[in-house]
Amino acid sequence: MQFLIPILTLGLLGLLFSIGLSFAYQKLKVEEDPKVEAISEVLPQANCGGCGYSGCRAFAEAVAKGKAEITGCPVGGEDVSQKIARIMGTEAGKAIKKVARVHCRGNTKAAREKGIYLGITTCHAAHIIGGNKECVYGCLGFGDCVRACPFDAIHMGEEGLPVVDADKCTACGKCVDACPRDIIDLQPVSQNIMVFCRSLDSAAAAKKACKNACISCGICVRACPEAIVLENNLAVIKDYKKIDPEKIPAIEKCPTDAIGRITKEENHEG
Amino acid sequence: MRKKTFPRGTHPPEYKHYTEGQRLEKLEPPEKVFIPLNQHFGKPADPLVSKGEEVLLGQKIGDSDELFSATVHSSVSGKVLFVKEHPHPLGSPALTVIIANDGKDTPHPDMKGTKDPFSLKPEDIRSKVRDAGIVGMGGAAFPTAVKLSPPKGKAIDTVIINGCECEPLLTSDYRLMLEYTKDIINGAELVRKAAEAKRIIIGIEDNKRDVFELFKQKMNGFPGETALLKTKYPQGAEKNLIYALLKREVPRGGLPFDVGVVVQNVGTAKAVWDAVSSGTPLYERAVTLSGPGLKENKNLLIRIGTPFKHAVEYCGGLKEGANMLVMGGPMMGLAQWNLDTPVIKGTSGLIVWEEEAFPEEFPCISCGRCVSHCPMGLVPTRLMNYSRHGYYQEAEKWGVLDCVECGCCQYICPAKIPLVHWIRVGKNAITSMKRKKKS
Numbered sequence: 134m135q136f137l138i139p140i141l142t143l144g145l146l147g148l149l150f151s152i153g154l155s156f157a158y159q160k161l162k163v164e165e166d167p168k169v170e171a172i173s174e175v176l177p178q179a180n181c182g183g184c185g186y187s188g189c190r191a192f193a194e195a196v197a198k199g200k201a202e203i204t205g206c207p208v209g210g211e212d213v214s215q216k217i218a219r220i221m222g223t224e225a226g227k228a229i230k231k232v233a234r235v236h237c238r239g240n241t242k243a244a245r246e247k248g249i250y251l252g253i254t255t256c257h258a259a260h261i262i263g264g265n266k267e268c269v270y271g272c273l274g275f276g277d278c279v280r281a282c283p284f285d286a287i288h289m290g291e292e293g294l295p296v297v298d299a300d301k302c303t304a305c306g307k308c309v310d311a312c313p314r315d316i317i318d319l320q321p322v323s324q325n326i327m328v329f330c331r332s333l334d335s336a337a338a339a340k341k342a343c344k345n346a347c348i349s350c351g352i353c354v355r356a357c358p359e360a361i362v363l364e365n366n367l368a369v370i371k372d373y374k375k376i377d378p379e380k381i382p383a384i385e386k387c388p389t390d391a392i393g394r395i396t397k398e399e400n401h402e403g
Numbered sequence: 404m405r406k407k408t409f410p411r412g413t414h415p416p417e418y419k420h421y422t423e424g425q426r427l428e429k430l431e432p433p434e435k436v437f438i439p440l441n442q443h444f445g446k447p448a449d450p451l452v453s454k455g456e457e458v459l460l461g462q463k464i465g466d467s468d469e470l471f472s473a474t475v476h477s478s479v480s481g482k483v484l485f486v487k488e489h490p491h492p493l494g495s496p497a498l499t500v501i502i503a504n505d506g507k508d509t510p511h512p513d514m515k516g517t518k519d520p521f522s523l524k525p526e527d528i529r530s531k532v533r534d535a536g537i538v539g540m541g542g543a544a545f546p547t548a549v550k551l552s553p554p555k556g557k558a559i560d561t562v563i564i565n566g567c568e569c570e571p572l573l574t575s576d577y578r579l580m581l582e583y584t585k586d587i588i589n590g591a592e593l594v595r596k597a598a599e600a601k602r603i604i605i606g607i608e609d610n611k612r613d614v615f616e617l618f619k620q621k622m623n624g625f626p627g628e629t630a631l632l633k634t635k636y637p638q639g640a641e642k643n644l645i646y647a648l649l650k651r652e653v654p655r656g657g658l659p660f661d662v663g664v665v666v667q668n669v670g671t672a673k674a675v676w677d678a679v680s681s682g683t684p685l686y687e688r689a690v691t692l693s694g695p696g697l698k699e700n701k702n703l704l705i706r707i708g709t710p711f712k713h714a715v716e717y718c719g720g721l722k723e724g725a726n727m728l729v730m731g732g733p734m735m736g737l738a739q740w741n742l743d744t745p746v747i748k749g750t751s752g753l754i755v756w757e758e759e760a761f762p763e764e765f766p767c768i769s770c771g772r773c774v775s776h777c778p779m780g781l782v783p784t785r786l787m788n789y790s791r792h793g794y795y796q797e798a799e800k801w802g803v804l805d806c807v808e809c810g811c812c813q814y815i816c817p818a819k820i821p822l823v824h825w826i827r828v829g830k831n832a833i834t835s836m837k838r839k840k841k842s
Contacts, residue, residue, distance in 0.1 A: 247740040248740040249726075251738075252824050253824050253825060253828070255828070257831070257832070258824055258825070258828045262494045262737070262824075262827075263495045264494075269495050
């Protein structure tokens, strides 16, 4: 009879626990939106954080709750936003593709170096001690943006400036955050007129430091006063849409090439 | 006598013999001086003069309402040419008042002395120190008036006068101590009065025994003593000096007044005496010009705002092979790129090197020398690796913000890893992240 005791005790315990478990399952059930799973599946799973959330899953949850835009994933682009729209049962609308653009033309030929820089060869390290170039606003050329890019879309050009591959760029914004000098920003891919300088130096100082610096001469402003203004010794495009295509040749007369059309090399087409 | 010291640290070759015997000479002010408005720790001063204005010697040309700031004075008399950006020793250009010297040195009428400086009230001394624009002259340029006014509830009992000058090559403090002994002691007494402390300790390294004996004699009648310290770098670093002399440890992230101490450099003590006794603001400082790249090595009293070029030319100019100019000592100094950059209140020396080759970096071999030499008890190699790979929170946890950037780790590193530069990258990233969070 002794062998019955353990069988009975264990059997009873098992029964007790199974009742407890099934009760807990009923009571503590978490309702998960099936949409989250569906959205998560169509996302690229790059977990880049370009949408502003900590990963693709977090973005999917935010979309399902209606907190994030359907077009919020910069990596997936239009394709993915269409799919998400279908899951959510709405229209995606037209997303404008943006790409990272470098606002400096201070390449190795144009920008004057201060001296021999012997420090650590990253932009951040050079920036905190004043940089290696005379211009304190321009590109340092050590490629923090190149290392930050998770999509291999940005490379160091031959002349020491980063070149963005517009096709690969997903506008995740990692390079924008990595640049200690804030010379990269995200712009619609169709916008091809840009100011390629961020120097706030006076004309004489800017010219001394870099051949391609904006010298605030105002030629572009006179050509197109409705869209371009001078702010702190620098030409700024206030409203790109107002630039009349016919006026572009006049804007391109910039003596230092600090404003103009983006070149083929800079757009990585060449 | 047993010499006092702190744990760890290093002892680089001193090379003090280059300039030890050179008396302090007054350098004639140049035709144009460039006085930056940002010469101190804290907020830059706002300019009080504009283009075309006539200024006099010792006239206040910059001031700020902020607590962490210092006033700036003209070091010559003449006309303001520009108030604009000019190369600054700390790297990026800064707002600078450029004055054409008329060569007359007409003093400003505000420069009035006090007959009996020792009878002044602590508040009066503090306000005179603030008006004279005095900052810590060891190099960090912390506003002295702030140091002398501890927050409520924190009483100061000891004033330490830092005469260590532990940086190799520099001898400007040594010469000051030798030639202006009485001024320094009087200044120390004023600092003691202003901080309402009980005693003074003057700390001197044992490679300056002559000065030690001199101070011992002249300290008679003053409440305090002179202490002999072991020659070791960084003996003159504030927190290490406090530990060496009093065996008190400044808490993490704290300041010396948390342990009841005020530390002042000998140059600062002299400046305090000058400011109170004769009303002279801080417009001149002692600078060592030394190094193998200079034709002659000298100790000079240089007006603030004098371009490096003027001082270097007075020393016979640069040698042909000179390729590196450092402001400050060789351990903590900053490499410069422009000879038009002016001497500021924190310039303790100008060192010119003739380097044949610059060290190449090798991978870390985990020897642990940086750890056994760090005077702050940190783990430099780990801090470097965290900063290098962007693990800033981990770096902060391991105390990257406690690093004083003394350079012992990098000096001792057999792989020649730029540890201090990486640590600075980490510190900068952490502080800017904190600033972003605040705003």
